[in-house]
Amino acid sequence: MTDAAASSAPSLARLTVLAGPTAVGKGxxxxxxRRRHPDLFVSISATTRRPRPGEVDGVHYYFVSDEDFDSLVATDQMLEWALVHGAHRxxxxxxxxxxxxxxGRPALLEIDVAGARQVRRAMPESRLVFLAPPSWEELVRRLAGRGTEDSEEQKRRLATARTELDAVGEFDHVVINDTVASATAELERLMGLGS
Incomplete structure (x- = not known):
């Protein structure tokens, strides 16, 4: 391929944003x-909260001060951000x-629907993938099965999930997470990773 052809050819490297409702299985x-593709770049979030025991800066999160976070936002160095639970960004x-x-390497970002909307504005060429449950009943079952939220928190998360499911039309692709293996294979295909 000539240099001119190479410069006009679209790059295969693209940001893929994976979003979906709570308990759908994004993580x-x-x-x-990542098990199948250990070298795949998965973005690490920055946060203003303090590290929890065992968390390592640059591995689990980038732990930054409020002032540094402000600077990142003010200088357009954040693709997306949010204040979570009214406490930390x-x-x-x-x-x-x-x-x-x-x-020339692909990148993957796992975030919520609101964050995906911000990334679409910041990087319009990104590929937005919505991870959906096979059914509403299955999503409810998965959330309850985690056992990590009390009934009030489950109700709150399910109300949010209904709103997030309504956003599916804003995404470029929908992957149904009926099994982890099939959902992962479909995401691999969309990202051009092969298996």
Missing amino acids: TVVTEL YGTPRGPVQDELDV
């Missing part, structure tokens, strides 16, 4: 994808994602 699918730094794309 589980991303864990399986979390967001996706643009730099590490852009560095991967610039050298």
Whole structure:
């Protein structure tokens, strides 16, 4: 391929954003994808909260001060961010994602629907993938089965999930998480990773 042809050819490296409702299995699918592709870049969030025991800066999160977070937002260095539970901010730094794309490697971001909307505005060329449950009943079963939320928290999360499911039309692709293996294989296919 000539240099002119190479520069006009679309890059295969693209940011893929995986979003979906609570308890749909985003983290589980991303864990399986990373098991299959250990070198895949999965973005690490920045947060203003303090590290929990065992968390390592730059591995689990980038732990930053409120002032540093303000600076990242003010200088357009965040692809998306949000205040979570009224206490701490979390967001996706643009730099590490852009560095991967610039050298021709795909990048993956696992976030919520509101964050995916922000990324679409910040990087319109990104690929938005909605991870959906096979049915509403299955989503309810998965949430209850986690045993990590009390009944009030489950109700709140399910109300949010209904709203998030209504956003499916805003996404480029929908992957049904009926099994982790099939959902991961479909995400691999969309990202051009092969198996």
